[in-house]
Every structure is written in structure tokens, then in C-alpha cells.
Amino acid sequence: MEISSGVSRSWQRPPFISDARLRWGLWLGAAIYLALAFGTMEINWGRVAEGVPRGSRFLASFFPPDFVSRWDSILEGIFESLWMTVTSTVVGIALSVPIALGAARNLSPLPVYLFCRAIVAVSRTFPEVILAIFFVKLFGFGPFAGFLALSIGTIGFYAKLLAEDIEDMDRVQAEAVRATGASWFQWLNYAVQPQVLPRIIGLGMYRFDINFRESAVVGIVGGGGIGATLLTAFDRYEFDSAAAILLIIIAIVMAVEYSSGYVRKWVQ
Amino acid sequence: MLRLENLLKRYATGDVALKDVNLEVPAGQVMALIGPSGAGKSTLIRCINRLVEPTAGTVYLNDVRVSELGSGELRRARQRMGMIFQEYALVERLSVMENVLSGRLGYVGFWRSYFRKFPQKDIDDAFYLLNRVGLDHMVDKRADELSGGQRQRVGIARALIQDPELLLVDEPTASLDPKTSRQIMRLIVELCTERELAAIINIHDVQLARMFAQRVVGLRLGEIVYDGKPGGLNPDVLTEIYGEEDWEKTIQDKEEHEVNLDIETSNA
Numbered sequence: 001m002e003i004s005s006g007v008s009r010s011w012q013r014p015p016f017i018s019d020a021r022l023r024w025g026l027w028l029g030a031a032i033y034l035a036l037a038f039g040t041m042e043i044n045w046g047r048v049a050e051g052v053p054r055g056s057r058f059l060a061s062f063f064p065p066d067f068v069s070r071w072d073s074i075l076e077g078i079f080e081s082l083w084m085t086v087t088s089t090v091v092g093i094a095l096s097v098p099i100a101l102g103a104a105r106n107l108s109p110l111p112v113y114l115f116c117r118a119i120v121a122v123s124r125t126f127p128e129v130i131l132a133i134f135f136v137k138l139f140g141f142g143p144f145a146g147f148l149a150l151s152i153g154t155i156g157f158y159a160k161l162l163a164e165d166i167e168d169m170d171r172v173q174a175e176a177v178r179a180t181g182a183s184w185f186q187w188l189n190y191a192v193q194p195q196v197l198p199r200i201i202g203l204g205m206y207r208f209d210i211n212f213r214e215s216a217v218v219g220i221v222g223g224g225g226i227g228a229t230l231l232t233a234f235d236r237y238e239f240d241s242a243a244a245i246l247l248i249i250i251a252i253v254m255a256v257e258y259s260s261g262y263v264r265k266w267v268q
Numbered sequence: 269m270l271r272l273e274n275l276l277k278r279y280a281t282g283d284v285a286l287k288d289v290n291l292e293v294p295a296g297q298v299m300a301l302i303g304p305s306g307a308g309k310s311t312l313i314r315c316i317n318r319l320v321e322p323t324a325g326t327v328y329l330n331d332v333r334v335s336e337l338g339s340g341e342l343r344r345a346r347q348r349m350g351m352i353f354q355e356y357a358l359v360e361r362l363s364v365m366e367n368v369l370s371g372r373l374g375y376v377g378f379w380r381s382y383f384r385k386f387p388q389k390d391i392d393d394a395f396y397l398l399n400r401v402g403l404d405h406m407v408d409k410r411a412d413e414l415s416g417g418q419r420q421r422v423g424i425a426r427a428l429i430q431d432p433e434l435l436l437v438d439e440p441t442a443s444l445d446p447k448t449s450r451q452i453m454r455l456i457v458e459l460c461t462e463r464e465l466a467a468i469i470n471i472h473d474v475q476l477a478r479m480f481a482q483r484v485v486g487l488r489l490g491e492i493v494y495d496g497k498p499g500g501l502n503p504d505v506l507t508e509i510y511g512e513e514d515w516e517k518t519i520q521d522k523e524e525h526e527v528n529l530d531i532e533t534s535n536a
Contacts, residue, residue, distance in 0.1 A: 170360075172353060172355055172357040173357055173358070173359050173360065175319055175353075175357065176351065176353055176357035176358070176359070176423075176426075177359065177370055177373070178319065178346075179317055179319060179346060179349075179351040179436075180346065180347070180351075180370055180371050180372075180373050180374055180426070180430060181343040181344065181345075181346035181347040181373065181374025181375075181430070182343070182370070182373035182374060182381075183343065183373070183378060185378050186373045186378055186381050186382075187373075189378075189381065189382055190359060190362070190366075190370050190373060190381070191359055194359050194360075194361040194362050195359070195360075195361065197361065
């Protein structure tokens with residue numbers, strides 16, 4: 001069957017930016033900027049040529065990984081890191097939940113909202129390493145500084161994402177519980193919590209994972225944990241022990257990754 | 269029992285949803301509120317339990333000025349008004365039983381509700397109501413496992429366990445198929461008769477309104493343009509409420525429905 005009959009009309013998808021000059025201008029500007037950016041990057045091919053064989057020698061010295069000779073200090077570092085990860089994740093989340101409630105626009109009046117968003121913004125501004133350097137200066141070397149750095153880092157991450165999930169919750173379910181005459185805390189418990197619980201758990205697992213990896217970085221600037229052990233191994237040129245440490249970190253991160261995926265599916 | 273005096277709602281956008289609405293609903297009366305989309309039906313019932321704050325005017329529930337209550341007293345007033353929603357508005361990750369018991373939140377303290385330790389009387393009532401709406405075999409199912417009709421039955425049980433005097437019903441059948449719609453409407457009306465509840469039922473479907481309500485109020489652009497018996501809905505009245513359309517069919521079909529209803533009842 002013929003669907004159409006008669007005259008043909010041309011059709012094209014309307015462009016995203018309707019002004020043709022602006023559209024091509026933006027492309028041109030981006031191209032020039034990229035060219036200039038590459039231009040400022042000086043690549044010394046001679047040094048690259050020297051670096052490649054040095055890198056392969058460096059890598060070769062990682063093998064075979066040596067788990068044995070520094071096993072005690074590796075174990076100590078791992079336990080310190082795990083301890084730091086667990087405490088900072090728990091404390092960080094405990095601090096994050098009330099801040100997230102305050103930072104959700106649909107729950108809180110404007111002044112509270114702005115205050116909590118400000119806390120989140122400040123905490124997100126400083127990476128964990130900077131926080132760790134700061135706390136090491138304040139409280140001295142050791143895992144306590146690392147714990148504080150990771151806890152504060154957790155707030156910026158966790159409170160922000162949880163607040164966004166609370167803002168995305170289904171308004172009607174919340175309205176229905178409010179209509180029963182529930183108090184504010186009952187309303188949180190019955191209407192808000194069930195809706196964001198998978199997110200609370202999922203983000204918690206994810207943050208545990210991040211905190212463990214960060215605990216290695218934090219250790220390098222003096223925050224204790226496996227990072228400190230790793231740094232010592234590098235300083236002594238014991239690359240085989242360093243390789244063992246890296247393998248253990250990878251194994252633990254993968255274990256957390258797998259179990260968090262499983263748990264998240266289970267709480268849905 | 270319920271009295272609205274000069275109720276006015278102007279949204280922040282400047283849209284006037286209700287213009288000086290005056291309405292009185294005596295105890296035990298089932299009233300249908302009809303009107304086109306955007307006529308202010310939802311706003312009207314939400315102004316009664318103040319999920320939407322009225323701009324001006326007074327809401328009296330048994331001579332209590334609901335529109336002037338502080339938050340604690342408003343909770344107590346909300347206990348007296350059960351609400352049933354268009355998309356059921358069950359908390360999806362809570363069980364059927366928890367959803368029903370959430371209707372008691374206004375009556376129990378926070379910790380009791382937090383640990384789900386409701387008084388035995390509430391549990392008994394919940395089982396009785398779930399049996400009454402035909403869902404006593406689904407007590408521990410999660411709400412999102414239920415079909416639309418089943419969810420709305422849970423919604424009805426949640427509203428009734430509040431032991432209300434008034435039901436506010438917002439488009440109860442809009443997401444249901446025609447047969448389930450009729451069953452749900454019949455259930456609501458039966459329960460209202462059993463318990464001598466007054467009800468305001470927002471409804472799109474003129475035929476359903478004619479079949480089940482004792483009184484029909486027509487709302488157009490925030491003003492009441494019809495208030496009378498369902499039988500008084502003639503083409504002129506419907507044109508007044510909804511605008512020009514061929515209404516003869518809508519009214520004729522009603523007789524056929526009554527025949528069908530008779531057949532259904534004689535079969536039962």
C-alpha cells in the first residue's frame with residue numbers, strides 16, 4: 001500500500017545549536033585550543049628512549065614478588081590499613097547521614113540546606129592526600145591522621161550522593177506516609193529510609209573500597225597503614241616486597257569489589 | 269462534619285487552583301468530585317489534610333479549624349482523615365503489613381514504630397482489614413510484588429486502619445483496568461457504608477461517579493459548577509463542567525452498566 005502520495009518535502013534533524021556560525025566557531029575554537037595544548041607539552045624523545053629500558057628493568061625487579069622477608073611488617077601494615085578503613089568508613093557514614101538529610105532540598109529549609117551543602121563542598125575540595133598531610137602536621141605521623149583524613153573525605157563523597165538520592169525519591173510515597181499523621185522521624189523511617197536504603201548500603205560498600213585504596217596513598221604522606229610499608233619498601237629498593245604489597249592490595253580491592261556487587265544486588 | 273469556607277489556593281507560580289470554594293460534607297456521605305484535568309480536584313483534597321497549604325479560607329473538621337492547627341495538632345487531625353492515592357503510593361520496599369501498619373503511625377511513638385512493635389490491637393486490626401480486602405495471604409510480600417488492584421487494596425487498608433471519619437480519595441481507579449476499577453470503587457463504598465465514613469472521591473470517570481456516589485460535585489477552573497444527585501448529570505451539566513462534547517453516549521451507557529451490575533450481583 002502507498003502510504004504517502006503527492007509532493008515530497010525534505011527533512012533533516014534540527015541541529016543542537018541552531019546558529020551555524022556559532023556551531024562552526026565552537027568546533028574551530030576547540031581545535032585551536034587542542035593544538036596549542038599539545039604544542040606546549042614538550043616531549044624529549046631522547047629521555048623517553050632512555051626511560052623505556054629503565055622501566056622494563058624496574059618492572060623486572062618486581063619479580064618474583066617476595067612475600068616472605070618482610071611478611072611481619074606487611075601484615076602489620078595491612079591490618080592497620082583495614083582498621084583505618086573500617087573506622088573511617090563507619091565514622092564517615094555516621095557523620096554523613098545527618099549532613100545528607102540537611103543537604104537534601106526536599107527535606108530541609110534553605111539555611112540548613114546551604115550550610116550542609118557548604119560542608120559537603122569544603123570536604124570535596126580537598127583530596128584525601130591533602131587532608132592527610134594537614135592532619136599529619138596537626139597530630140603527628142600514624143594511622144590516626146589517616147583515619148581523620150579518610151573520614152572527612154567520606155563525608156564529601158557519601159553525603160553528596162546520598163542527598164541526591166534523597167532528592168530523587170518518590171514524592172508520592174513520602175506524601176502518603178505524611179498523610180497518616182506520622183511524626184518527622186517516623187516519616188524518615190517509613191517513607192525515606194526504605195527508598196534510599198539500597199543506596200546507603202551500596203555507597204557504603206563502594207566507599208569502603210575507596211577508603212582502602214586511599215589508605216595506601218595516605219600512608220605515603222605519613223598517615224600510617226600499608227602505604228607506609230609500601231613507601232619503606234621502595235625507599236630500601238626492595239621492589240620484590242613492594243610487588244607483594246601491591247598484589248595484596250589488588251587482591252583485597254577485588255574481594256571488596258565482588259562482595260559489594262553481590263550485596264548491592266541482594267538489597268535491591 | 270467537614271466544612272470548607274472560602275477556600276482559596278494560589279500557587280507560587282500565580283496559578284489560582286481554587287477560587288473561594290464552599291463545601292459541606294455530612295457524616296457518612298460518599299461524594300464524588302469530578303472535573304477536567306487541572307480543575308483543582310487534587311488540590312482541593314490536599315488542602316483538607318494540608319499536604320497543600322491553602323492560601324486563604326478555612327477547613328473545619330467537626331468544628332476543629334484544620335487550616336489553623338500547629339504541627340502537633342495537625343498530626344492528630346490527619347489521623348482522622350485517611351487518604352487513598354492514584355498510584356497507590358505504597359512504600360514499595362516495605363511489606364504489605366508494614367504499609368498497612370504505617371496507617372497507625374500517628375497513634376504510636378517513634379521507638380515502637382521503629383522496632384515494628386505495634387500494639388496487639390493494631391496487628392489484629394491489620395489482619396482483619398487485610399482479610400476484608402482479600403489480601404490476608406500476602407502479609408509479608410513486598411509491596412512492589414503486588415498487582416495494581418492488590419496495591420490499591422493495601423492502600424485502602426492503610427487508610428482504614430487509621431480509624432478515620434473521612435476518606436480523601438484521589439483518583440483511585442486511574443491506573444486500573446475497568447473491572448478492577450469497579451471492584452475497587454465498590455469496596456470503597458461498601459467500607460464507607462459499614463463504618464459510616466464520609467468520603468470525597470476525585471474521579472475522572474463520570475460513569476463510575478454516577479454508579480457509586482450519593483452526591484456529585486463538579487469542579488471547573490477551581491469553582492464548583494454542579495452540586496447534586498448523580499442522576500442530575502445531564503448533557504448540559506456535563507458541558508458546563510467539561511466543555512462542549514457529545515455527552516448523550518456517556519449517559520446512555522450508564523443504564524447498560526446498571527444492567528451489567530445487576531447481572532454481577534445476581535451471579536454473586
